Amino acid sequence: MLWVYYAEILKYKRTSALFLAIGIPFAINLLFLLVFALSKELRESPADQLWTNYLSGLHSSWLQLFLPIGLGILAALALGLEHQDNQWKQLLTLGVARVPIFLAKWLAVLSLIFLGAIALALSSLLIGGIVTGFQKIPWLDIFKAPLLSFLGSLGIVSIQVWLATRFKAFGVSIGVALFGAILGGIAIQSATYWKFVPWAYPAGAFGLANPNNTLAIGLSLAVTLVVVVLAARDFQTRDML
């Protein structure tokens, strides 16, 4: 399995995957640097509020917008490598069982999302530090949100990877990601319905609008398990035309 994953990683050279995974979190931080620079009210908030103000806006946009859409793009990009030129017919005749190939794809996308989470934490430490003058750094908050949201996003990563194996069109993945982000954003406002929308789990895992983050992580893992099993089976039994 490990060598299948290694071969998968080799394919990402010269693609925009790594740039997107790491670049988007940095870009969001730069955006919030700009917001702070333009907002006198934010700039002049009390010193102990600066980090809270900075991180709450940043994390909220990450959890509800950039993460769900970004992972949709990354999943589409990862599977697009095989759809382009119908590379499946080459890949699936190399004598490697289909399930490890699917799992390697899924793991590769997860790795990119994880890198994105780390990049978000590091860039918010750096740029947030510039904004706040590196005073009273809330280490736990800086790392907690990206890592919890990563756990909360496992289910939707699995859904998006499955979808991207099924549909060549980039638009399908992006459309679902966008729709999911909107639905998740609405669902997380409800104490009941967020449980039924996997796109609400990253925010739920962070405790945004709903404090039950353990449940959100548990649901995300359950969705992951079910979707990965179904998707792997579908991938194994499908005709690759």
Place this chain on the structure above:
Amino acid sequence: MQGTENAIQLEQLEKNFGQVKAVKNINLSVQRGQVYGFLGPNGAGKTTTIRMMLGLIYPSHGSIRVFNEPLSSQTLKRIGSLVETPSAYAHLTGRENLEVARVLRNTPKHRVQTVLEIVGLADAANRVVRNYSLGMKGRLSLAAALLHEPELLVLDEPTNGLDPQGIREIRDLIRSFPTQGMTVLVSSHLLAEIEQIATHVGIIHAGKMRFEGSLEALQNQHQPSVIIGVNNPEKAISILEQNNIKATIHPAGIEMLEVSAAAQANRALIYAGLDVHQVHTQNFSLEDLFLEMTKGA
């Protein structure tokens, strides 16, 4: 005995896409050491059959055995393949593409350079595939198929997009594979191409196998005949019947299958006072036979 071992055996293989029967009850067997030409016009079912042989699509019915074992990811390890148009990761170099395949095939690192040299791509190995011509991509796909020194090569239209020089090189390469212990199944819609490399052929048309055997056996499917141009064909047939020679009406006069009796027939017709204006032997080329087998549905 190694010489008679089946490299591929398809039994009653069928593939339906909804209501469309793309492949109908195909039996095919390729023995170890053969270069097997899988012939058929475009849309005959060649690629569908090859995709089933390689596990890309699943048969609706029937079985596939490779080296006497059911097709699986394990048996696929013994096969090198090139399906339809060549494909590669366009953003990677030729060498990087082969490296991905090498890791998945778990073959030694030096094989990458070896196969690049075999297919004549060593000089372009570090160029991004996006800048390759179709012919170069074809060579790269062939290099990937050869990477693990497969026992069986399945090549679907391998010379597509190649220039005449490239076609010749690939043809020579394919001819050399059996001497290296490889069995080759190569598909094409061009008989002339197969005729030059194959020892055995299978002809498929409209999803059905029309012929399978050696080229010699294919040639023997139709014996040569003698065409006699004569002014009164009906009378000529009756005269030949009296001489125990069978003949039938032909657009050019009459046709007889007994080639060795041509001189006797000619003499008999002239003695009977008929005007004989031509006597010639009609040979069927393989192309004629192929076209005849693949005409109509």
